[in-house]
Amino acid sequence: MIFPEGRDIGILLIQGKRVARPGKNAAGQRGHHPYQGLGGTCASVPPKGKSMHMRGSLRIHPIHNFAIARVSRFAARGAALWRHVRRPVSVLMFTLLLSAFCWSTASPSRAMGIGQQFNEAYREFHSLAKDTKRKRFRSHWEDVEALFNAVYSRNPKGEYAPKALYYNGRVYEEMGAVSFVDSDYAKAVDYYHRAAERFPTHTWIDDCLYRAGVLLRDKLDNPAGAHRDFLAVVREHPDGDMRERAQRALNELDATAAQQQAAAPRPRPVSTADGPAHLDMIRYRSSDDYTRVVLEMDHPVEYVYKFLDPIPEKGKGHRVYIDLRNARMGADIDRNVRISDGILRGYRVGQNDAQTTRVVLDLLKYQDHKVFHLDNPFRIVVDVYSPDKPPSSATAQQSIPEDAAKRYEDVDPQDLVKVLGLTIKTVMIDAGHGAHDKGAAHNGLYEKDINLTVAKEVGALLEKEGFHVLYTRTDDTFVPLEERTAMANMSKVDLFLSLHCNAFRKSSIRGFETYSLSLKSSSEQARRVAARENGVQPHQISDLQFILADLVLNSKVEESSDLAEDIQRNVVRHVRGKYGIRDHGHRHAPFYVLMGAKMPAVLVEMGYLTNRHDAANLGSAKYRRRIAEGIVKGVLAYKKRIESFAMN
Ligand SMILES: [Zn+2]
Structure with missing residues (x-):
């Protein structure tokens, strides 16, 4: 056992009411939200002002990328729309969800029965956990699992469903403690994650995620996974009672990673190798x-x-x-x-x-x-x-006071676009590399020069279209990667475009590709490109991925992905008629220069300088002009996409 029994949530559920067991904590004292999860009856729906919890059920879960949409009619458009118009619709959504919940789940007679059923499973679990002889037999635990599964399948959206998933996680932890088999612990983690995905705002989820984190760290040798779960506790359940433990666990993981990273051998400049x-x-x-x-x-x-x-x-x-x-x-x-x-x-x-x-x-x-x-x-x-x-709260979960939301109810949608800034006004263009950092250098071309030339061209075209344009550099100077994102955040620009040229050891490879940020690379090539642009060896990418996981979670991953699609498609379409261009598509990878950007941000690899066709093209002003025009068309397409979301 990893946890003392005292951590148990000692509640007996009798006829749908919460009764504290003697000597143990009642759920009401756990410092969580004052209601029993989303799937309850109408009586358990939070009062007004708690709408943020309801809102969570339509949000794309940032950790598991899992869209939980209970009202299917709104699901497809809702999720997309939500990313762009969180604020004005929160009150409306709250009302709709409230009525949908009351309509779909109120059924007192069934709730009574299922409560007793859950109690039975709960009692079985605890009596088995205390029975040192019986608990060593797998079949007994499987029986308990079946009891909780029956509770779950009877009403997979009901208030006992997340609790049943939680307890089945506990069942597999118990089995793992006896069997020492990894797959038991993995199954426990799986149950906890299922609970978190399906009921992201339920009051037991911080316990689920914390326990999953501990198993991943201690039993499954997966510190990156543990980091994600602990981080989710801190970020998504800041009021829960697991926050402090999770924060401590995070600090320990970060410190270990930093020490390992610092201890890893790295090349040192020869001249200074001996001195401090x-x-x-x-x-x-x-x-x-x-x-x-x-x-x-x-x-x-x-x-x-x-x-x-x-x-x-x-x-x-x-x-x-x-x-x-x-x-x-x-x-x-x-x-x-x-x-x-x-x-x-x-x-x-x-x-x-x-x-x-x-x-x-x-x-x-x-x-x-x-x-x-x-x-x-x-x-x-x-x-x-x-x-x-x-x-x-700064990025992922913007909320708006209800009185402010009401002010927008009567506003014409076209004005709303302007009022809420749901459009693109300012673009920051980042010409990759500069000064001593030349980037790729092949076939007589320096990447830093081509990046800057195209950046200025894109900027001029965007200004003609009415955008305000800012640059991270306008001449041959060096700007560190982390400065570039910070500049974009400080100036509160609406879009960030980083322009680069590619290189590969095989000179036959050529093509145009647009990247958006993600923790995992979409392919080995994508990972290699990210390593090159981050200025590290490919094997070092994983350190960065792990340590910067939360920067990625807070970035506008979905929006950036849309922007990358639009740019890739428009450039290829615009250039293809006149020149040969290989369409490498939209890819993703952990680019440091995109991490932490609070606006949609993409990195464009305009071609391979190691390939003589691409190099000859990028060396010609006409081709570069064509590429710049394509990028601007992509930005315009994305702008249109946002504005149509806001108005439809
Ligand atoms: Zn580059």
């Missing part, structure tokens, strides 16, 4: 939601970081420190910098001992934070999120 590394520069950038601090080193170092609790008697608040091993402070580093941006008070730097440089960030209060490093050049990035706007 130097902390050359510290830069930071504040946005509404987070402050990003970047420590730039002259070569890679091992580092550790730690979160420190406040010491009020010494006047010290929450802090994060980063120790750089075998490192010295550079001569130009300020030792004490005030930031005071509402997120960070500031930072301090000192030589902790002869070998260790310590950077301390002073936080306003307890804040979500993330530490990771990037290569070429080696730098350590610390993101500290605003205490007022945790990352999840």
